[in-house]
Amino acid sequence: MEEIRQFVVFKLGQEEYGVDIMQVNTIERMMPITRVPKAPDFVEGVINLRGEIIPVIDLKKRFGLASGEVTADTRIIIVMLDDLTVGMIVDSATEVVQLPQDSIEPPPSVAGNISSDFLEGVGKIGDRLLIILNLEKILRPGEAETRAAM
Amino acid sequence: MDSRYLNVFLEEATEHIENLNSNLLNLEKNPSHEVVEEIFRSAHTLKGMAGTMGFNKISELTHEMENLLHEIRSGKFPVTSSVVDVLLECVDLIQKMLDKISIEGNEGPVNINPVVDKLRRLLEGESGLPSKQSSDEVEGSFNEFELRVMEEALKKGLKIWEILVKLNDDCLLKSARAFLVFKALENLGDIIKTRPNVQDIEDEKFENEFYIYLVTSKLEKEILDAVNSVSEIKSVTVKEIKMSTVANKTGESESSDSKQSAPAADKTGDKNKIKNTAKTLRVDIERLDNLMNLVSELIIIKTRLEEQDKSHEHVQKRREALEYLARITSSLHDAVMKVRMVPIENVFNRFPRVVRDLSKELKKQVNLIIEGAETELDRTIIDEIGDPLIHLVRNAMDHGIETPEERVKKGKPQEGTLKLKAYHDGNNVVIEVSDDGCGVDLEKVLEKAQNLNLVDKVQGKKLKENEILNFLFEPGFSTKEKVTDISGRGVGLDVVKTKIESLGGSVEVKTRKNEGTTFLIRLPLTLAIIQALMVELGKEKYAIPLNSIKEIVILQKEELRKVQNNEVILLRGNVIPILRLHQILDISAGESDEETLTVVIVKKGDKEVGLIVDNLLGEQEIVIKSLGNFLKNIKFIAGATILGNGQVALILDINALI
Numbered sequence: 001m002e003e004i005r006q007f008v009v010f011k012l013g014q015e016e017y018g019v020d021i022m023q024v025n026t027i028e029r030m031m032p033i034t035r036v037p038k039a040p041d042f043v044e045g046v047i048n049l050r051g052e053i054i055p056v057i058d059l060k061k062r063f064g065l066a067s068g069e070v071t072a073d074t075r076i077i078i079v080m081l082d083d084l085t086v087g088m089i090v091d092s093a094t095e096v097v098q099l100p101q102d103s104i105e106p107p108p109s110v111a112g113n114i115s116s117d118f119l120e121g122v123g124k125i126g127d128r129l130l131i132i133l134n135l136e137k138i139l140r141p142g143e144a145e146t147r148a149a150m
Numbered sequence: 151m152d153s154r155y156l157n158v159f160l161e162e163a164t165e166h167i168e169n170l171n172s173n174l175l176n177l178e179k180n181p182s183h184e185v186v187e188e189i190f191r192s193a194h195t196l197k198g199m200a201g202t203m204g205f206n207k208i209s210e211l212t213h214e215m216e217n218l219l220h221e222i223r224s225g226k227f228p229v230t231s232s233v234v235d236v237l238l239e240c241v242d243l244i245q246k247m248l249d250k251i252s253i254e255g256n257e258g259p260v261n262i263n264p265v266v267d268k269l270r271r272l273l274e275g276e277s278g279l280p281s282k283q284s285s286d287e288v289e290g291s292f293n294e295f296e297l298r299v300m301e302e303a304l305k306k307g308l309k310i311w312e313i314l315v316k317l318n319d320d321c322l323l324k325s326a327r328a329f330l331v332f333k334a335l336e337n338l339g340d341i342i343k344t345r346p347n348v349q350d351i352e353d354e355k356f357e358n359e360f361y362i363y364l365v366t367s368k369l370e371k372e373i374l375d376a377v378n379s380v381s382e383i384k385s386v387t388v389k390e391i392k393m394s395t396v397a398n399k400t401g402e403s404e405s406s407d408s409k410q411s412a413p414a415a416d417k418t419g420d421k422n423k424i425k426n427t428a429k430t431l432r433v434d435i436e437r438l439d440n441l442m443n444l445v446s447e448l449i450i451i452k453t454r455l456e457e458q459d460k461s462h463e464h465v466q467k468r469r470e471a472l473e474y475l476a477r478i479t480s481s482l483h484d485a486v487m488k489v490r491m492v493p494i495e496n497v498f499n500r501f502p503r504v505v506r507d508l509s510k511e512l513k514k515q516v517n518l519i520i521e522g523a524e525t526e527l528d529r530t531i532i533d534e535i536g537d538p539l540i541h542l543v544r545n546a547m548d549h550g551i552e553t554p555e556e557r558v559k560k561g562k563p564q565e566g567t568l569k570l571k572a573y574h575d576g577n578n579v580v581i582e583v584s585d586d587g588c589g590v591d592l593e594k595v596l597e598k599a600q601n602l603n604l605v606d607k608v609q610g611k612k613l614k615e616n617e618i619l620n621f622l623f624e625p626g627f628s629t630k631e632k633v634t635d636i637s638g639r640g641v642g643l644d645v646v647k648t649k650i651e652s653l654g655g656s657v658e659v660k661t662r663k664n665e666g667t668t669f670l671i672r673l674p675l676t677l678a679i680i681q682a683l684m685v686e687l688g689k690e691k692y693a694i695p696l697n698s699i700k701e702i703v704i705l706q707k708e709e710l711r712k713v714q715n716n717e718v719i720l721l722r723g724n725v726i727p728i729l730r731l732h733q734i735l736d737i738s739a740g741e742s743d744e745e746t747l748t749v750v751i752v753k754k755g756d757k758e759v760g761l762i763v764d765n766l767l768g769e770q771e772i773v774i775k776s777l778g779n780f781l782k783n784i785k786f787i788a789g790a791t792i793l794g795n796g797q798v799a800l801i802l803d804i805n806a807l808i
Binding site: 034 | 450777784785787
């Protein structure tokens with residue numbers, strides 16, 4: 001039987017990205033963020049999510065894109081990866097889509113101006129392209145990279 | 151297998167292992183019947199539990215231990231250091247298997263045969279002994295009840311006699327004669343036991359002789375007369391029984407009557423202690439943490455209410471409600487804290503064993519003194535502090551305390567002293583690990599520091615003693631092969647320091663040549679809730695733990711001075727370096743250009759530093775929350791807390807700043 005996966009779709013600029021729904025905890029509106037000094041530059045800071053302290057990263061900065069302005073559509077997607085819970089700031093979160101596993105193709109070397117290291121693959125919904133993220137690579141930067149970012 | 155049962159098994163087994171360890175050491179030092187009983191019970195329970203769970207190796211090993219323990223218990227077997235060694239080895243092996251079980255669910259490829267052989271050899275090698283000594287020692291065992299009666303009797307100053315009655319070979323009514331002997335003796339005192347037992351004697355199931363154990367205040371002669379009044383008696387032998395020949399056959403303890411009652415009292419004391427420690431409630435730490443979180447929430451709400459209170463008109467009733475809430479919160483806080491508090495005994499208990507093993511290994515004589523074991527600390531800290539302490543103890547024994555020969559040469563007692571001491575000091579708990587060994591050789595430490603380029607030659611000469619000692623905590627300061635060169639410590643002391651600092655504590659060393667070294671560990675009483683001073687830097691709010699604040703001073707800008715390009719202030723004759731938090735924390739808003747400076751003086755050990763802040767926002771109780779795995783190891787930040795308005799404020803890590 002074909003495996004169907006569900007993805008939360010969100011936008012960074014004009015591009016559409018997807019993150020596996022099993023890794024998404026909640027989607028929050030923008031809220032006050034407390035800056036954390038000495039953290040890597042893509043870390044915006046920490047938020048209070050119902051009594052828990054959650055670190056928040058600016059996904060655009062993480063991908064090396066220019067960070068956009070905060071609008072009414074800006075969302076924080078709270079994702080969980082094993083022992084990590086992290087919020088990701090995105091321009092908007094739009095919908096949930098279903099994709100069969102075998103319709104996901106390996107990422108081209110560069111997709112939407114971001115390095116393919118961060119990607120799991122590219123899915124097609126009709127004529128739309130959905131860039132599917134590899135959270136492991138995004139949230140657990142290699143040693144060298146962290147040091148460079150500091 | 152059902153993991154629920156497995157967990158219960160592991161927890162209980164670990165408890166029994168701990169019991170075995172401490173009781174075996176106890177047995178070696180001061181053998182008593184109660185300790186043997188306790189050890190026997192633990193081994194027996196372990197055997198049963200392991201058998202039920204299907205862990206056959208553990209069950210087999212404990213069975214063999216039981217055999218040996220049984221002999222010890224019945225007094226047939228002397229307790230020597232080598233017996234304790236083998237038993238401890240068994241305990242270690244069981245521990246090893248338990249560890250395996252907790253990870254893999256089975257006992258692993260552990261080979262128990264060598265130890266089992268040792269146990270058996272001990273038994274066989276010594277088993278001939280009791281029969282040789284049977285003429286002057288008590289044969290057969292007394293059960294617990296009989297022993298208690300005997301103990302009581304000895305306490306009251308009564309004596310216990312073993313009476314061997316031999317009947318004439320041609321005696322016809324053996325049981326009748328025996329009955330008459332009983333009768334005669336019962337007039338003198340209490341018969342506590344006969345051998346064979348009364349039933350067998352009545353049924354004439356004995357040869358021509360039997361033993362009677364009598365508790366009485368009467369003397370030997372009266373007993374002899376009483377028995378001899380019965381006819382057809384061939385001979386009577388009467389012997390006094392001392393407790394020591396029953397409970398302990400090492401022969402070390404004195405058997406004079408006057409000393410008998412004292413140890414007996416001690417033993418009962420020990421027994422009570424054993425029972426007390428067993429009376430603890432096992433609580434899932436997750437539940438406790440949950441409770442703790444609830445309290446945290448409550449405190450946050452309290453703070454929020456207080457803030458609203460300030461902004462509204464004064465309303466008497468709400469104030470009262472607030473005060474009430476505050477009272478409840480703080481008592482709830484205390485209650486939860488107490489649940490989390492565990493006596494440091496749990497950690498200290500490991501050390502007699504560690505010290506015993508190490509002193510054998512290093513051929514040094516060390517007397518371990520433990521003080522303040524009842525001092526309580528947060529469970530989280532207790533769990534973490536064990537390894538650093540073991541490190542320090544090993545260091546002290548390896549490098550601190552000298553060999554007996556060296557000590558004698560230096561005019562010190564042959565036996566070194568290692569002291570573990572815990573006590574409260576304000577909001578902190580202090581743990582001291584001190585030895586009376588050779589101390590740290592400062593010159594060699596300095597030399598080593600210069601070799602490692604930690605300091606240059608010129609500067610090195612200016613360093614104060616404690617600055618030199620701090621090199622010991624530098625990572626990689628002492629590698630294994632060099633440890634012996636510098637006669638000093640340093641085996642991974644950086645690891646010790648890091649661990650303790652991660653718990654919010656600090657370490658200091660004090661040393662005097664040839665007099666010894668003391669490591670002072672200062673730990674916070676609890677990790678979760680602290681008093682903090684809230685300060686403002688630009689638009690950001692930060693919390694500084696109150697226990698690291700010494701004082702707050704307001705200064706004029708001109709009072710700042712420069713010494714070698716570092717800013718300092720002079721406070722009552724002391725030079726205190728100044729840190730500008732704006733720069734350190736990359737705060738974008740510039741510092742205020744007011745003429746006065748607010749300086750928070752913080753301390754770590756003897757060191758003091760002044761922090762320039764923009765505004766003081768007041769004192770507040772804060773709940774410490776971690777920044778999580780994603781942001782661990784952020785420099786200068788110890789954690790975060792949620793303010794009354796729901797915003798997050800970061801807590802400064804004073805230890806990292808100084």
